[in-house]
Amino acid sequence: MKSKIQVMYHFFKGLIPALILLCGNSSLAADAVPDKVTAYLQNNFNIKNQVWGIETHPKNGLVYFATNTGLLEFDGLSFTMQESNQIKSLRSICIDDQGTLFTGGFETFGYWEKDEGCRLNYIAISDSIEMNKNDEIWKIYQDKQQIVFQSFTTIYVYDYHTLSKITAPGFMLFMFKVHDQLMVQVLNEGLYLFKNNRFEFVAHSERFQNVKIHAIIPYNNESLLICTEKSGIYTYNYQEFSPWNTSASEFLIYQTFNAATRLNDSTFAFGTILDGIIVSNAKGQILEHYNYTNGLNNNTVLALGKSPYGGLWIGLDEGANYLSQNSSVNYFSTATGSLGTIYSLLKIGSTLYLGSNHGLFKTQLSQNADNLSFSKLRLVPNSQGQVWTLAAFDGEILCGHNEGTFRVTETGFNKICDVTGGWSLKPYGDMLIEGTYTGLVTYKKNSQNQWEYRSRLNGFYEPSRHLEIDYLGYIWVSHPQKGIYRLKVNETKDSIVAIYSYTALKKSLNLTDVYKLNNRVVFSSGKSFYTYDYVNDSIVPFTVLNNALGDYKQATQIIPWEKNLYWFINNNKLALFRISIESEPTLMAEYVIADDHMPGQDIAIIPFSDNNFLISNRNGLAILKKNKPNKAKDTTHIFIHSAFFHGKNKSATRCTFEKAFEVPFFMNSVTFSFSDPSSIEHSGTTYHYRIREIDDHWISTALPKIRYYHLKPGNYHLEIWSDANSQKLIQEFTIKPPWYLSHWAYAAYAVLLLLLAWLFHRNFQLKLSKQRKLLEFEIKQTSLENRLQNTNVELMLTLRYLIQKNESLQNLQQNINEVKNAPEKLSPRFIHTIDKQISQGLELQTKEWKMALHNLKLSQEGYFKRLKE
Template sequence: MNRLYYLILLLLTLIPLKVHSWNDKIINYRHDEYNAGFQNWMIKQHHQGWIYFANNEGLLEFDGVFWDLHEIPNTMVRSLFIEQDTIYVGGSSEFGFFIPNEIGSLTYHTLTNQTKDWSGEVWNIVSIDSYIYFITDGYVHKFNPRSLTVQTSRFDFKIDCSTVYQNKLYLGTIGGVYQVDLMDLKAHLVAGSNSLGEEKISALIADGDRLIVVTQYKGLFTLKDNKLIPHATINTYLANKYPLFSASKNKNILAVGTVNSGICLFDEQNPKLFKNYDSYTGLNNNTVLSTFFDQDGNLWLGMDKGISYIELDSPIQPMFSTISPIGTGYCSKMYNGNLYLGTNQGLYLYNNGKPTLVNGAEGQIWSINEIGKELLIAGDNGITILNAKNKESYHISKRGVWEVKAIRTNPNYLLYATYSGICALKRVNGKWVYSHVVEGCGDSTAGFIEDINPQTFWYVNSHKQIERITLDDDFRRVIDRKVYQMSDTIVDKFKTLQYIDNRLIACSNYGILEYSRVTDSFHPSEQLESILDGKREYRYLYVDTLKNIWYVTHKELKFLEYKEGHYAKRPINLGMSYQLINGYQNVELIHPQSALIAVENGFIKAEIDHLDKVAQPIKAFIHSIVVEKENELVYYRNKETSYNLQLSYQQNTIAVNYGALAIKDYGNILYSFRLENDDKEWCKPISITKKEYTNLKEGTYTFEVAVVDEQGNHLSNTASVTFTIAPPWFRSIWAYIGYFILLVGLFYLVYQRITLSKRLELINQRKKHQAITKLKDQRIIELQNENLKNKVEYQSQELSGQMLHVISKNETLEKVRDEALKLSKAIDEKTQPNTLKQHIVRLIAMINHNLGGDDNFEAFQSNFDLVHRDFFRILDLKHPTLSRNDKVLCAYLYMNLISKEIAPLMNISVRGVEVNRYRLRKKLGLEREENLTEYLQSLIQENSLNNPSTEEK
């Protein structure tokens, strides 16, 4: 068997392997781009699409836009396994799992604390029958996610690799392949697997009903029916050449990672088909630690230094993965079964994946045109002519040639555009030779084309204006010229003008222009714009022989396919915004289903039949929300979309990071977003993946984002997240409740204060009133006492006066009685009449004396002054000349007595009272209109005002 095996290997070494000349798209990510460790040991993909890497510094996550590192303290991650939203990881003497926390961010939970007395590296994690198995160098840890318990089993051999095959756990060791009994975790050697001797098994791949065994130096084997069968054709290339370290398989593509030669790709259905990518052909370095095919069949490589991504079976393939050895591409042409490439270095013949410089065609090449059976190459150093029929080439040394064009009306002449005008070639003896310069055309004429009218040509002059010229019959001079003024419209001078269905069109910064022969003017080509991108800037437009339209707008190359008599509904964006040469874009159909695109790094081939892969739907997502002030993560992508994020008012300045899982997308991804409750419309398409909002008001907001095209048409799902900004504490519901309570309390306090104030005021008023009342009462009492006192004094004096008067009257009566007795006795004695008359006269005199005596007046005056506030004293001071009768009359008038009441008191008649009143008015000096009684009363009032103490006495 061994002889046959090595014989087959020897024979297969004689079979040439087909090397692909076009490369797959490769993207390299350096460790300073993803900000983690150099080495990446294992790769897995989440069901949502993002990629995870077991990195030296932790669990590394990539969603196509953002890189995030989830660290495990003091542990490098060697392996990982994803089940739903749980990510199991293993590393240096450590294993556990990450799950999203309440905001969606991954949180690590260790399981190592459930084990003891083991050490080593966890190299693989697998799942069988709802159990998770962590495989290390010499241990297998069986984890039950339901009970959160760990069962550990130790093995006597070193485990180099492992896999799940037919729902069983297989271990690769130097001694062979072992199968593990999942009940007791005991290992049993698989029969036939020990025939490799001491060869190290680098990887085990479960593939349907077979197990692929990848060895370090002997190549690949299939373990089936207890037999190891070598992969003869593959091993011819691999065996004893590359130390193999990792491997994976997707459909019929087998990827094998090496230690020193990058990645080797094989198609098992056609083992002769081989690809090898290493540091020379585009990888970061040559050591591939891990390989992984994602959901789209593209290959991820965990490198010893960085990460690489290879887009397999891509419709767009670069000629060179690294720096182009032939320089910048400008033009191309398939001629006589050979591909010719024009670059800034010269003309190259591309054959069997190798470019070869054509002798005599060095220098900048601007255009390649096939005219008749010949190939005319124009460049900075002149014109090179290739004739495949005669197998000859020759050169015309004319400096600065843009391109050569045939003339429909005269096949014996060719016109070529130069940096300073148009010149002519003439065929002489079967070859083209220089003829003459066209007079009257001294401007640069790049991109000139012939009109449908004979002798007429169009080009864009150095002022970026479209110019039409008509030449004479010999093409020697310009006989007519017209320049078309178009305001601010700008057109490029190189390959701007094209004919589409006999219609002359031009690309400009304001859209596509079309020439009208009726009006002899250019106007917007609405029909063409409607099937492309509308009215916008167009820098290049090319219609290939199949009527497909290739055009450049906003620096991106787009393709609109023409199929079955009509154009597709939507163009396909091929991107390349940083690869196309501005002003010198070029697309050439080299095959009915292949186009060559000139780019800064040479050329890119586009497979037309498969370009629809570029337009596959992409998924928009919201990566995270960060509070700017504290740089605090409050929302992470893993959280379900229905999650309503609650933020405080202090967190009202946020940054929303969003993106799209579109690693294989070729175009510049554009986004449109809006914030409901703040934005009325979706924003214009932008490529930025971050939006900041400052000082948001309280309320509920929903942030929405989608991938869109330049017109704002949605190309993806709408990702959204809802969040609520709480009001500031002073505007919260509790604050308003507090305000209400405080207001009620304030009203209550104010009410109490007002009530208390009123009460106090009432009390004070009451006290004041009581005090005033008390003072008044005291005053009244004092006045009453004083009045009583006065009355008592008056009455006492009056009583004394009355008593004196009574005594005086009694004495007088006694005297009158004595005189009457004497008179009676005299009458009885019949005394003499004269004596009787004397007694009678004496009696009358005595009575008169008592009736008008001064003593009675003095008593009356004293008592009246006591009662009426010193009336007589004041009257004497004011009018000292009054008589006693005048004073008595004044007293009666002061008491407001009338004449009838005064007359008997004064023992005079009423007439006498009136006469006395009249005399008194004269003595007092009163006028006729003055009232005598009011005057007398005013004396007392005036005295009281001038002498207030008088009343108090």
């Protein structure tokens, strides 16, 4: 049921554009035109967009336009009107070697300087001199060390210090600078050289006295082209004037010539009042013609200005256009857009077949140098609807279509298979195999040696957008939604006998398509490539290929080219790689396609000539020039032109940028405005940026402003790059810390910390000393107490001994007294001696007793006294 719904969906998807075409004309006769003209200014500003002068700044590539209402600045991404109350309108512009911008207009001329807000301010030099009433400055040139301003009546010379006024010999038309010489036409007389602030008549130039000269440009190193308004072009070899009888000169006579410039040594651009511009070679042959019908805003050209990127700015009566002349990619589309989105291309001889969502178209190709043109672009009858693929096998053209598969001939569009949705055709032995909305079908040669439908491969009926056949004969199929299948075919090649599903990997790896590189099956996921491991029967990362491809490992399509050459499509980038078994992949060429031209899927690329490729895009075709593969990358020029910092009711704008700069902390929110003047060569560019220290991923934008808020103090690196060039712009800046986190603050904090540490240490030492003294005192006190205690003990022991001794002596004396009174008498002398000794002992005992009591009293008194202390 689901397969039927998908079939119906694809059927009606192709049927709708077919019905649209059937309601209209089935035969288209619209020629394709180069889509090389980019419109600027028109409707971008509510101003009178007459552009009288165009100059590109030599240092930063910014483009300045002298318009009716003032000076307009273009940085590649946005326009800024530089206003001044002194200016009513501008007619001329010049930028000197130092980058100073001079302008001239109605009754004023001067220069511009940037202020602190990054805006240009006008300074009128003409205020220092009296200008003629209603004078307008039509031309400005740098002449060595002075600037020359020319009006119709007067020449003003400014030497950067003083201003002088020089009257012309007659009424002047325009001044021109060629080969470092200034030439001016004086009406009714001829040409004059302006040298050393004097006029010198050019011999034989009187032939132009009644002719208006609107441009003089170098023809070669020895001669000039004198371009008149309605009398054609003349050559001048500094000896004589000769008519330049060419088709370009003839065209300008009838279209009223107005402006010219030499694009390079062999190419010239001429602007007209009536019919746009033409580009010619040195022989005067018209190579290109652009007017309102193929891209210009209008047909009246007022000014031409060369771009440093190889293109041409065209100032018009309404706005300006840019014509890319040096791009590696040129775009082509039909004037009506009836071609639709192209899905397949096939070139047979000089006939180009284009398969689109509107049907099958064919056209005849012609080429003049590198300029491609189409003629007789027509819808193949009965081919209306979605065309998916075109292929030629053995000289026969087959077309895979929403309604089936068709054989394409010079006279017909004949169906050979009714199975709807012919997505892809591949050789399959001596047959062809095709993936369709409802499975696989095969084709074989019939008796007339033509391809005809053979059979379905029964057993598999899933939508098969892409298919590849590996060296073992397995068929690999990619399902638009489910992922990858591997199919085994029976010997008769009419049935599928085994289906190996890898649809689970659709969710985990997002495998979407199958391709083949050097006979090896490869799968894409949009992030990297995978391949099949036959030994382990598993899909594994293709590490070697991924490492070699760089960003192109994210390619969503691979297109085989020549032997060992493959195109890889990654978003709006295309790269041609040489991939062989013997060596690593090598990048051969790389291109950038504008986003608005890239189709959503299935890009077709075919060789157009030895040096060019044709590629399908959303609105038509693009031609890639093989000899200029990296031009867009080489010319990319991104730079920051202003940075606005703000915060806490304060703000500042920076206009100049060194390698690094600092910003105060109180203005830590920033808006960077960047420019890319080279974007005129690769419109629709996406830019990517990040601050390395903050962002983990790149941020994409199409706007020229980058904002960050409340950045913390520290060093930052802003990086910007574009799709057209992977080279990064890196701007380093620093958010300074607040004063209390500055280096001086940290130094003060360090000194204060050291002081506090010293005070703490000092206080600690004092406390330690006090504690030490207290401890010593306590130790001393304890020692004294211990001695007192010991002394007391000794005294107590002494007292005890004295008491015992006293008692013994008293007992002895008592016994002697008893002896005296005894009847047995001892010798009185003996008794007297003994008694005397005892008495003396008692007296001595009494003295010792008193002394001991005194010492005990003193000891106790000293103890209590110290205890009180």
